[in-house]
Amino acid sequence: MLWAVVSGFLVAFIAPLVHRLGRRAAGPVLALLPLGLFIFFLSHLPDVAAGEVFRHEALTWSAVLDVTVSFYLDGLSLLFALLITGIGTIIVAYAGTYLEDHPDRGRFYVALLSFMASMLGVVLADNLITLFVFWELTSLTSYILIGFDHEKAESRNSALQALLVTALGGLALLAGFVMLGLIGGSFELTELLNEREAITGHGLYVPMLVLVLLGAFTKSAQFPFHFWLPNAMAAPTPVSAYLHSSTMVKAGVYLLARLSPAVGGTEVWLWTLVIVGGVTMVIGAYLAIQQVYLKRILAYSTISALGVLVFLTGMASAEAETAARYAGTAFGAFLLGHALYKATLFLVAGTITHETDEKDVTKLGGLARAMPMTAFAAALAGLSMAGVPPFFGFIGKELLLEAALQQAAWAWLLTAAAVVTGTLFIIVAGLIAWRPFYGEVRQTPKHPHEAPAIMWVGPALLATLSLLIGILPGYFGTPLTMPATASVLFAGGDEAARTGLLEEHRLALWHGINLALLLSVGILVLGVGLFAAHQHVMAALRPVQWTLRIGPAKWYDIAFKSVIGFAGLQTRVLQSGFLRVYLAITILTMVGLVGYGIFRLDDLPVSLELPAENLWAYAYQNLYVLVTAVMILLGTFGAVHSRSRLAAIASLGVVGFGVALIYVFYGAPDLAMTQFLIETLTVILFVLVFYHLPAFPTVSGKLSRGRDVLIALSAGTVMTTLVLIATSVQVQERISDYFVEQAVPLGEGRNVVNVILVDFRSVDTLGEIVVLAIAGVGVLALLKLRPGRKRA
Amino acid sequence: MMTSTILRTATRYLFPLLMLFSIFLLIRGHDEPGGGFIGGLLAAMSFAMYALAYDVPTARLMLRVDPKYLVGVGLLLAGLAGVFGLVWNAPYMTTYWWHPETGPLAGQHLGTPLIFDIGVYLVVIGVTLMIVFNLAEE
Numbered sequence: 001m002l003w004a005v006v007s008g009f010l011v012a013f014i015a016p017l018v019h020r021l022g023r024r025a026a027g028p029v030l031a032l033l034p035l036g037l038f039i040f041f042l043s044h045l046p047d048v049a050a051g052e053v054f055r056h057e058a059l060t061w062s063a064v065l066d067v068t069v070s071f072y073l074d075g076l077s078l079l080f081a082l083l084i085t086g087i088g089t090i091i092v093a094y095a096g097t098y099l100e101d102h103p104d105r106g107r108f109y110v111a112l113l114s115f116m117a118s119m120l121g122v123v124l125a126d127n128l129i130t131l132f133v134f135w136e137l138t139s140l141t142s143y144i145l146i147g148f149d150h151e152k153a154e155s156r157n158s159a160l161q162a163l164l165v166t167a168l169g170g171l172a173l174l175a176g177f178v179m180l181g182l183i184g185g186s187f188e189l190t191e192l193l194n195e196r197e198a199i200t201g202h203g204l205y206v207p208m209l210v211l212v213l214l215g216a217f218t219k220s221a222q223f224p225f226h227f228w229l230p231n232a233m234a235a236p237t238p239v240s241a242y243l244h245s246s247t248m249v250k251a252g253v254y255l256l257a258r259l260s261p262a263v264g265g266t267e268v269w270l271w272t273l274v275i276v277g278g279v280t281m282v283i284g285a286y287l288a289i290q291q292v293y294l295k296r297i298l299a300y301s302t303i304s305a306l307g308v309l310v311f312l313t314g315m316a317s318a319e320a321e322t323a324a325r326y327a328g329t330a331f332g333a334f335l336l337g338h339a340l341y342k343a344t345l346f347l348v349a350g351t352i353t354h355e356t357d358e359k360d361v362t363k364l365g366g367l368a369r370a371m372p373m374t375a376f377a378a379a380l381a382g383l384s385m386a387g388v389p390p391f392f393g394f395i396g397k398e399l400l401l402e403a404a405l406q407q408a409a410w411a412w413l414l415t416a417a418a419v420v421t422g423t424l425f426i427i428v429a430g431l432i433a434w435r436p437f438y439g440e441v442r443q444t445p446k447h448p449h450e451a452p453a454i455m456w457v458g459p460a461l462l463a464t465l466s467l468l469i470g471i472l473p474g475y476f477g478t479p480l481t482m483p484a485t486a487s488v489l490f491a492g493g494d495e496a497a498r499t500g501l502l503e504e505h506r507l508a509l510w511h512g513i514n515l516a517l518l519l520s521v522g523i524l525v526l527g528v529g530l531f532a533a534h535q536h537v538m539a540a541l542r543p544v545q546w547t548l549r550i551g552p553a554k555w556y557d558i559a560f561k562s563v564i565g566f567a568g569l570q571t572r573v574l575q576s577g578f579l580r581v582y583l584a585i586t587i588l589t590m591v592g593l594v595g596y597g598i599f600r601l602d603d604l605p606v607s608l609e610l611p612a613e614n615l616w617a618y619a620y621q622n623l624y625v626l627v628t629a630v631m632i633l634l635g636t637f638g639a640v641h642s643r644s645r646l647a648a649i650a651s652l653g654v655v656g657f658g659v660a661l662i663y664v665f666y667g668a669p670d671l672a673m674t675q676f677l678i679e680t681l682t683v684i685l686f687v688l689v690f691y692h693l694p695a696f697p698t699v700s701g702k703l704s705r706g707r708d709v710l711i712a713l714s715a716g717t718v719m720t721t722l723v724l725i726a727t728s729v730q731v732q733e734r735i736s737d738y739f740v741e742q743a744v745p746l747g748e749g750r751n752v753v754n755v756i757l758v759d760f761r762s763v764d765t766l767g768e769i770v771v772l773a774i775a776g777v778g779v780l781a782l783l784k785l786r787p788g789r790k791r792a
Numbered sequence: 793m794m795t796s797t798i799l800r801t802a803t804r805y806l807f808p809l810l811m812l813f814s815i816f817l818l819i820r821g822h823d824e825p826g827g828g829f830i831g832g833l834l835a836a837m838s839f840a841m842y843a844l845a846y847d848v849p850t851a852r853l854m855l856r857v858d859p860k861y862l863v864g865v866g867l868l869l870a871g872l873a874g875v876f877g878l879v880w881n882a883p884y885m886t887t888y889w890w891h892p893e894t895g896p897l898a899g900q901h902l903g904t905p906l907i908f909d910i911g912v913y914l915v916v917i918g919v920t921l922m923i924v925f926n927l928a929e930e
Contacts, residue, residue, distance in 0.1 A: 674830055692930060748887075751821060757912075762908055783927065
């Protein structure tokens, strides 16, 4: 399973090469990878459908922190993995043709394949931290994908918005995961899933839940974080199709479903999910029918569908067993159904725009004659979305209604929300699958033709699957979705319940004449009627149009602008551009913090062990140290009082070499050598900039000198006290003794300083040289990119 | 910059000695005072001396590569020095040693820390010269 995830990243590396060699064939060739993975996952289907789970621990990342790279495959992961790889295959092949003329196609494959691999990582990870890493990788790769047309400001802004919203949620999620791991006693999902009582009963349960939900809701574009998703439509259409049908936004839904047995089952969980999901599904669908651009209509309908899935995940935690089972079953069925029709409709929308150069649905019509295969795929997918039997979408919607009806509390309200959403979905389906293809032929900027085969085979295949699974739910639907349902409902260890569910429950088209069926019929009639009267509906809604303008997108803008404004303000206050001000701020901060720490100590643990009786003899023995100290002091005074810059620098050099001598006296040749070299280098640098500096005497006046004396004295006092304390207090055993002892046996070196630098503490050193490199680049930037200067 | 014949002549003779000494410091660093940081500073200094005695283009010519590549290669070496452990499922930066018993290196010990130190050496040279050369070109 490790290779299933890693292969995506590896192939992403060579994708540009394949593109360069293969040209037109690159898309289909690269599609072989997701296809292979799809077959690999499909081969696990029989075992997983029988209730088996696979776990694979690939690497111990950090044993101390309980972080492993481990993977887990059960019904839920498998369903997601199949969707990711299956739809991924079609997307990769389709994208090759869709972006035929795009110069950056090679880079596009890199981002797309890395994104696919990250997404697989999310749904297969067993360790929470591993999951989180892949989760953030999906945010990053989708940022690149959404901003793919990076020369358009709109693309860049949308990508940034998506990244900021999901990354903020990601931060909350990380905190939530850490809390969850600490509460549950493990970071492995397999173990957490059996710890529901310990987790939900813990005092920190609610704060943890809030953080995790924030992460999931932002990712899955739940109200009020839904606004980033329609903007993400700036991405090329195949990307939108992929992000919306089976990946990215589904990651949040996956997480909720995955964690449901571990952290669900409480009132807080149930009602938060039901309310947020319910509001999102109604608002999303309502906003969808107001749009005129193909992709925006679909985007809002995706928000609505995500709402449905969250809504169902919430209800799957209902106390009554039948209600929970219906909701769980509906979750699996709706997930699969939605992925199939949504991917198709997006690809169809892409094909329409590709062939006509028109994306406004009100300006399209009668395309069925020119593009029969696309129209065919669109019709099937549209019927599935509308929930018409015998399409698979019908089964999903039936179960949704049934689940809402079965709820113990507020069943009528939940059912009403489901009915409204279902009705609006029919209008959406009509707008996408009917409006562009039938009715009178409209003039478009480009004369429409049927797209190349590779652009309609995929959508047609997916749409046909919608029909096939709908007709034969027992053969195709049940083994795919019921194991996923079991994963949502039961913990991993609950084998009896799991197999019980798999044996008893099957998806079926016909449930007998019941309330859900009657509601379904009502929805169909109402939906078709409203679609026919779409113009009038829109006219009737016009007076409430203003509500669209005060949505959360506005709040985001305000928040974004205030952050930028605040950053500007504090930059103006703190970043004066004068080195002396920076130094003063840095030193005063240090003095303040350390000084406060020393002040808080009850008594100063300073002991100066001077041999009091024969102080003179002691001084005489260490005369060379005293002389050096006096030299350093004289150098300092010289530097301060000098009237010429050259003399000041020379005096500072005396100080530096004096300190180096002290290192030599006390047996630190490495430090001494470094100090000597640095002092020399300082002189060289000084010589280089000598002629660029302003005249010396004007640098500071009397007043500012007085201020600087105060700062310097306080810093000196605090540092001296700190050093004295540090040398007199021994809290723990000195680690340096350990290093000295182990340098030869463990580090194979007699120079302890070097062994520490390159072996014992090598990661620290690595960090330091990275900082050094960054500082170097910073200096380079300051020198080379000054305003009013030609770029070097 | 400065057209002093004494400085130029001295630089020409000192440069190879300083470079040799810096490599000597780098290699002995694990057992005696020295190491990549000190060696790197010294090497950078000898190039800086060239820039002072002659001019920056001459010094750049002596270095042959742009200092920024040294920074990149150095970081890469230092980072890669730690990955050997990962192959045997040991933590990153686990060190490995090789003790040749015959051949010209007999009796010495060579290990991944040396690779790491060479990385440090190159980064220090690169960053220092990046700053020195650009300041000198002002």
